[in-house]
Amino acid sequence: MTERFTLSSLAIRNLRRRPLRTAILVAALTLMVASLIFALSFVMRVNASIQLTSERLGADLLIVPTGARGAAEDILVESHARSFYMNKSIIERVRKVAGIDKLSHQTYLVSLIGMCCSVPESMVVAFNQETDFVVKPWLKNKLGRNLKKGEAIVGEESAFNISLGLVEMEAQLFGNPFKMVGVLDKTGSGLDTAIFISDDNIEDIIKNSDAKIKADQISVIFAKIKKGADAYKVMSEIENNIVEVDVVMRKDIGKSLLSALSDIRKIFYFTMILSTILSLFLVWAIFTAIANERTREVGIMRALGAKEGHVVKLFLFEVLVLGVIGSIAGIIVGTSLSVLLAKNFSILKNLPIDIGLLSRMLIAAAGLLFGTGICVIGALSPLNRLKKLEPLIAIKQE
């Protein structure tokens, strides 16, 4: 078989003519696409984590001590261990608010139970078993009974740590021995790293340890509101009547994290816009140079019968090859960076979930589209000028 000589073989021949210049252009595209991929992964990961947490919590409102809103989000979204307290009597005052359906309260304790340095402080959540609708629905295997004193359920990540022997569960927890009797499904929230015990244990804990907690203290009240009730109304009702509490709506969970991140996001977007403009300019400059260099050749090809469309195809092929190579390299670099650097971003490190393969693929597709798009757009004007040139004028150009 004789190999056919085609426009694309010609384009590839052209690509090889100035390897250094080609390499610079590809490198610039790689950087641009990589930064896009990195920024998108970061933002999507934060958003996805927050959304999942709020969806899975099962409560419409979170009622926490005044000023503890940020700390509560720290726990739920970022898996930090925090403690804050309010008086138990607040439960009854909340129950009186119109529109409230169910309430369940929990008490947060911070414990150092790690056997070695790699396990951070753990949240110990003492929950009320009679009213609970937040913890037990996530049990992997239904227990079928209430937790007894000295029994604990653990979040999926804690369970993993325990299975690795990093956490010694049979050991003392606040001076009391505990036994693991169940594991929760991954909730996608900070609760995955927590240990759950019944609030019957609090008395013993106060007795046997130096935990600074009193028997009538709780940390959070989860509220479900009645069907048809207006969450905003209920929230403002609670906040107006009970000065000791703040209320977080389910859809507002993560808002304080997001606002803390908004500056980072601005920097990302700003960097993106700058590198896009820079890349566009570079593509434009390089293709203007290429068009000038090859004006005579294009004139000759036109005289030999090439249509404007042939000239466009020839250059577009070159542009697309550069764009696709640069974008793919950018996708690889950007994705690797976002995976590797995640460990160095304290915000990301504590986020309960990573973005899925589908999201990564979507981000990659966006990067490919963007990288090649920039190439095509940047090359458009020099290419347009080139194809419109009268062949005789083009041929005479040096």
Place this chain on the structure above:
Amino acid sequence: MSQISLHNVTKTYQIGEDNLVAVQDISLDIQSGDFISIVGHSGSGKTTLLSLIGGITTPTSGRISFEDMDLSAMGSDGLSEYRCQKIGFMFQFASLLPMLTVKENLLLPTMFVPGSERTDAAKLDDKAAELLRSVGLLDKINAFPCQLSGGQQRRVAIARSFMNNPALILADEPTGDLDEDTEQEMINFFKSMNQTIGITFVMVTHNTELASHTPRRLRMHQGSLQML
């Protein structure tokens, strides 16, 4: 019906404020199978005239037609097809593409033929080899232009102009940098193509001796055409 006819064709170039008349009010009929030579001083408008006939530039006034089809009515793509399928150009200056081999340079015009994807690639290769043999350069088929002498490059360009079976060859000093023997070989090749296939030739030359042997001789002088 003439193959090519020019009616009062004028081409002026604008240089700043001034107009330079490169081709002035030329009317000319070329019949299919003609072999025409054009002589004239440098700057008299020979290249401009060939370029007008070949549709790579447009007249300022007047009308050019190919087989009664007005070139100005063809549009950009129509003109490209006209150049591709009807015209063979031998340019005055080096015109090979430097990144392509001799063979690829010959195949270049065939890529622009509509439906070229369906033609047999092997046949095109054979044709390129055949034409290279005719100009005595078959052994250079895989060389790059920079590896050839000026005269060899010239002959490759000559071979290339025949690749798409043109009806009309526009040759702008095709033998300018060839020695006498090679020049004669090329002219013999042209004559045989003219006589056996009936390809029309319009050839610009500075060699009056050569011109004197062509059936129809024209002289250009300051943009105007005179019969000899």
